Amino acid sequence: MRLDEHLPALLLALPLLGAFSAPLVGKGSRRWVELLLPVLSGLTFAVAAALLHRVSVGGTQLYVMGAERAGLALPSGMSLPIRIVLEVDALSALMAASGSLVAFACALFAVPYMRRFSGFDKFASLYFLLVAGMLGMEVTGDLFNFFVFLEIASVASYGLVAFWRDRPEAIEAGLKYTVVSTVAALMVLFAAGFLYGNHGVLNMAAIASRVDLGVADKVAMALLFGSLAMKAGAVPMHMWLPDAYGEAPSCVSALLVSVSQASLYGLFRTSFSLFGLPRVAPLLGWGLVVLGLLSMFVGVTMAIVQKEIKRLMAYHAISQTGYMLLGVGVGLVASLSPARMESFGLVAIGGALYHVINHAMYKGLLFLTAGAVYYSAGTRMLDQMGGLARNMPKTASLFALAAAAIAGLPPVNGFTSKLLIYQSSYALSPFLAAVGMITSVLTLASFVKIFQSAFLGPALPELSEVREVPAPMLAGMALLALAIAGLSLLPGPVLEHMVMPAARALADRGAYIAAVMGGGM
């Protein structure tokens, strides 16, 4: 048995093992769960990194669950895949690697952070399930399997958002999130039903090869597009997101950013691989662009008036999601003509995907620093913070790094990806780039304000006893800071070896289909 062939399955099997065994391990002692959580998260990240390497060397990896051989998508005599196929191309591998890195960092952070609360074994189970759901959505090649993993991630996040059940706000946020996102998940199920009823297959590549854009296909497309945009938190379907991000424990909020990006991945797959035919590509592309513009602008303007630090960051997450939608939308609009695709389409998609990874890292770090402040100072209201840099210098400098990244200041990674998005969207229409830049300036203003009011200035007397957070929490934050530093210092290699292959994989609809269907239909 060659282990590297089984990497896609291991990627999902490891977090599930952690989830299933955490209640048993927790019967012994809390200490064991505190060991299990970071160790298995770290192993998952190692598997994801190995998978990313394997994909970048050997191309798209197929894994057929339960078949005689891992790569045997079509059994003899069949022209259709009948089993569940995990299809890991460059995009999936990149998203999985970035998501599992954030999961590892948050697991390190969670161990001391959750010590003040009971039910840690339940927390660990839900955490692992959230990771499994996120990774499953990113690597699966089967529409119904996508729905199942979407539900795992959703149900786990409902439980985690409402984990501090003593706070009425947490319960309220959990309820709102549950109602809204259950309906969205049902729409995904209906869409899978329509596509199955129309084509008799559930594999995404097989569906993509047979989409004829009849009425039922179009309805399925609209349902998928709308519900996944909602799960990704795009304006005007964002109302659940600030509540959920703001009320979840900080280590979960940081991971929820990556989980929303798994929905974003689903949205991109729907728009490109599933329905990216020339007939509807402009419609979908402009749809993404409009959603992106709305999210960018509404998110940042709502963020400026917030008084709770995590709620503010949540609105910024909406606004940053707008950049990704804008970039990918521009790419999809450009995909109609090969010349435009070559000149700016691929750059737009690459910039957007680069922004996806950057955002997972710096927004994760921002949420973790907010959690660290909350852990030490015991408040989440911005007007009750001040002069924290004196007692928490490490947290303050990490926050400054992440804030520079989200505002797009030149040497840091957020700048590179935003620049790529500006360049390419300017080529489509200068208006798009202008909105992007205004948003960026407002983001910078907002974060300068937080940094100034919370970390600088005179120390508030009631905060004089505040101490720096424990070492594992710092380690979690430092891991993300290292990732940001790496992405900032080596933009060239990262773009060339990781991001642009992913962009090409997303744009190449034929290759996605051919990987499963074996070329000719």
Place this chain on the structure above:
Amino acid sequence: MTGSMPYVAVAVLFLCGLYMVLFEHNLFKIALGITVMEASANLFLVVLGYRSGGGIPVYTLASREAMVLPTPQALTLTAIVIGLATTALLLSLVVWAYRHYGTLDIQQIRRLRG
């Protein structure tokens, strides 16, 4: 002579559930509405799998050869369990909301704004 009546049943169930989710003010009724929508999704999947004149896809002591499509039934099974899990969690949250706010009216459960 059933024609497309099953689809009509799916649509009626779906619209009832959607109406309940959107227009009811009581959290418990909203939860019921979601359950009704889940029922319509399950009915939809089963309806997709029907083949005229088919029997159940089980060979033990089967009497006729033609069978309905088995895949939608497997999917329905999965969807039912997922719906059950969501409903259980939703109702637990409703219990907590009632405990904190003393009401099930969503217009009074509004602490998070802006």
Place this chain on the structure above:
Amino acid sequence: MKPMSVVVRSVFCVFGWFVLVFGAYVIVHGHLTPGGGFQGGAVFATFFAALMASLGEGAFGESVSSRFLSTVESLGLLLFWLLGLLGMGRTFFHNFLAGSGSILFGGSVPVGPNEGALATGGTVALMNLSVGMEVVAGLTLITVYMALARLVVPDGGERGHDR
């Protein structure tokens, strides 16, 4: 919940057990007849719901502990996961027992309608058992916790967050 009238209690004490037998039957014969781990597990868990409804919630605590149920649930899931992993000689979830001739559900069946034999299906039958374990324990736990929810003190004494 208070215990119900003597009629309900007597009927439950006499006939309730058949629910258990039927649930176990549905789980074990999942690969032969309509049913399986989920359906049988749901039937089986109904027994505990009926137990609490008819004899009062105290009866549950006397019969089985939630700690034990949680263990059973995790063990069922781990068994399911392990059965998937054991197929890894070929792929995850490969049914390595079907038609292998092993005494553990390794028999083969004739093609076409037949009367069915229990020792067939390979991991399908074993997975039915493991899922049955999980569903019985999981559904019972949900029922019990939601039924006893009012015993939870609202401010459970956790002081880590600002309330």
Place this chain on the structure above:
Amino acid sequence: MRVSRAFQLLSLFLLGGLMLAGLGGLRPFGEPADSRMDDYFIAHAQAERATNNVVTSIVFDYRGFDTLGEAAVLFTAVCSVLALFRGGVRG
């Protein structure tokens, strides 16, 4: 309040309309568009997987990974319910 009512009506008509259009555009009831995948299951479940119940062979073998996910969803719900009501139920 006015905006909210307008939003409710809009969602109802949008989603309801989409659903009706989709159901109307679907193939007639009882005539599967393409049943090759399902016919494969019906034809091969006994020989390949030694299972009389074709549905179970799909649930636990051909699409067994879905079922692991499904069991995980149920487990998630149990964990969430236990986490929400933690500390109060003894036994």
